[in-house]
Amino acid sequence: MNETPQPAPLRGIARLLAVVERLRGAGGCPWDREQTLQSLKRYAIEESYELLDAVDSGDPERHREELGDVLLQVALHAQIRKEEGRFTFDDVAAALADKLIRRHPHVFGAVKAETSREVLQNWEAIKAGEKQGGPSALEGIPRHLPxxxxxxxxxxxxxxxxxxxxxxxxxxxxxxxxxxxxxxxxxxxxxxxxxxxxxxxxxxxxxxxxxxxxHPEEALERTTAKFIARFREVERRAAEQGRQLKDCTLAEMDAWWEAAKGQAAPPPPA
Structure with a gap:
């Protein structure tokens, strides 16, 4: 097996973990000290969606910031488990590295995989072997997925x-x-x-x-963004006449809607 290179110490990670430990420790932040694994769940979801918005925005600085917010959630969860004596952030990173090496034998071993399809087939076969004994092939699908x-x-x-x-x-x-x-x-x-x-x-x-x-989520998101852009155009045309939509007829709104459909498609949501 090919050995992975040993990186230089990650000072930023070490500093982040020290800050989180201080926030959670005696004399730290009351809000951070009150958080539990359950109370943090909502923030993991919110920060993940904010990360997706940052990717769509194309703004590298915003992307960097939102990646940091997601990383904070990982650090907080790991710190709580460390306080419980269960595991540390380093344990999380080490286990992830081990899993990536194990599931990429075409890179770190002698297995051949020339296409993405072959890579995914190998990945699923290895994953199935790791989780042998489950009662169902549908085992492990997250309950909270959209x-x-x-x-x-x-x-x-x-x-x-x-x-x-x-x-x-x-x-x-x-x-x-x-x-x-x-x-x-x-x-x-x-x-x-x-x-x-x-x-x-x-x-x-x-x-x-x-x-x-x-991807159904992305397809529906694009259609929703398109509807929003067209509906705003209908609102704009009504406002040009000094009217509110509730005072317009359906025929008028339909005509404005058809006109809006002829305009350029809206950009991806930012």
């Missing part, structure tokens, strides 16, 4: 075991089938079944996205 992302993860896991449509056509036909079932539930005014059928329809749409290599 619903669209979770659906895609479930479908991908099942597909690797052969439980899948032969091609995208079958998945696409399923959308039509689920749409008809939803129509029938609406016709019968069966509220509980309506919710269930909407879920089935969304699940089927995600499946088509998976086949066509389209």
């Amino acid at each position: 619903a669209l992302q979770k659906a895609e993860r479930v479908q991908s896991r099942a597909a690797r075991l052969g439980f899948d449509w032969p091609d995208a056509r079958g998945a696409l036909d399923k959308i039509g089938e689920e749409t008809e079932e939803l129509r029938e539930a609406i016709r019968r005014e069966a509220s509980e079944q309506i919710a269930e059928e909407i879920g089935d329809l969304l699940f089927s749409i995600v499946n088509v996205c998976r086949f066509l290599h389209v």
Whole structure:
């Protein structure tokens, strides 16, 4: 196995960990000292989304700052576990390095993998071997994943075991089938079944996205951004006439909407 190079001491990391330990220690910050693993959960999610916004903004300084905020969450979690005598930040980093080496035998070993597809196949095979004994192939999918992302993860896991449509056509036909079932539930005014059928329809749409290599969250985000841009244009046209949308007719708003559709697409959300 090829040895990984030993980096120079990371002074910034050492300083960060010392600051976090001071904040959590006696005489430190009351807010930081009150935090628990449970109370920090919301911040991990919020900071991750702020990082995504920073990436979309294209601003390197903003990106650097948001990466730091995400790293702070890692440091705080590790500090709490250190206080419990469980593990340290260094343990986290060392375990991650070991896992990366173990799951990249084509780099650190003799395994051959020429394409990204082969790399992913090796990764999943090694990962499955590490987690042998689980009751289900769907074991380990995070419970708190956003619903669209979770659906895609479930479908991908099942597909690797052969439980899948032969091609995208079958998945696409399923959308039509689920749409008809939803129509029938609406016709019968069966509220509980309506919710269930909407879920089935969304699940089927995600499946088509998976086949066509389209990320459903990103596709929906782009469409939402497009709607926002067009709706703001409708609002602008109403304001030009000194009117509020609630006082405009649907025909007027539809005309402005169609005009907005002819304009350039909005940039990615920042």
